[in-house]
Amino acid sequence: KAGVTQTPRYLIKTRGQQVTLSCSPISGHRSVSWYQQTPGQGLQFLFEYFSETQRNKGNFPGRFSGRQFSNSRSEMNVSTLELGDSALYLCASREESDTQYFGPGTRLTVL
Amino acid sequence: SQQGEEDPQALSIQEGENATMNCSYKTSINNLQWYRQNSGRGLVHLILIRSNEREKHSGRLRVTLDTSKKSSSLLITASRAADTASYFCATDGIQGAQKLVFGQGTRLTINP
Numbered sequence: 001k002a003g004v005t006q007t008p009r010y011l012i013k014t015r016g017q018q019v020t021l022s023c024s025p026i027s028g029h030r031s032v033s034w035y036q037q038t039p040g041q042g043l044q045f046l047f048e049y050f051s052e053t054q055r056n057k058g059n060f061p062g063r064f065s066g067r068q069f070s071n072s073r074s075e076m077n078v079s080t081l082e083l084g085d086s087a088l089y090l091c092a093s094r095e096e097s098d099t100q101y102f103g104p105g106t107r108l109t110v111l
Numbered sequence: 112s113q114q115g116e117e118d119p120q121a122l123s124i125q126e127g128e129n130a131t132m133n134c135s136y137k138t139s140i141n142n143l144q145w146y147r148q149n150s151g152r153g154l155v156h157l158i159l160i161r162s163n164e165r166e167k168h169s170g171r172l173r174v175t176l177d178t179s180k181k182s183s184s185l186l187i188t189a190s191r192a193a194d195t196a197s198y199f200c201a202t203d204g205i206q207g208a209q210k211l212v213f214g215q216g217t218r219l220t221i222n223p
Contacts, residue, residue, distance in 0.1 A: 043213035102154040
């Protein structure tokens with residue numbers, strides 16, 4: 001099976017703009033989670049979607065949102081970008097087991 | 112805040128030696144997972160150990176879990192240059208919250 005894919009791999013935006021990141025899970029996986037990785041805060045959980053419903057949410061402001069489609073693909077959106085949003089955004093998918101499989105990430109730079 | 116604290120933060124050893132990394136966590140867990148990350152890329156899953164397990168092996172990897180001490184260790188035997196990476200432990204809550212809480216990671220460097 002193909003692994004988790006994320007697009008785009010790199011993105012440069014300016015403050016105040018918005019951005020949409022995409023994640024395609026492993027075929028058959030219905031759960032998709034998003035994580036943010038920064039040098040200062042490390043890896044932090046953003047949210048998890050399962051069957052198009054948000055099941056869990058991390059401690060991030062409302063500027064961070066996401067959704068999942070019927071084919072399990074997921075998008076996350078960040079509005080009104082701030083410099084501190086510069087990070088590696090990682091998507092992970094899983095089936096019934098507890099193991100999460102991560103994609104290569106999207107490197108977002110906010111100028 | 113991070114659930115896991117990893118020790119050491121950085122480790123540098125010679126190729127062929129064994130590398131041991133430790134992870135401590137704060138709350139009860141359902142399972143603990145170890146991941147590897149190369150140079151800011153995606154995370155690669157290494158091994159999962161459940162709360163009712165004490166030790167698990169996978170190839171050159173050995174993981175132990177001590178729930179009474181809320182700690183885990185990852186041992187990589189006969190290290191190779193390709194093992195150079197950052198290693199993270201991540202815990203999954205006992206309520207099945209299905210969100211991983213990561214430690215800050217250990218940066219492992221294998222010198223040829």
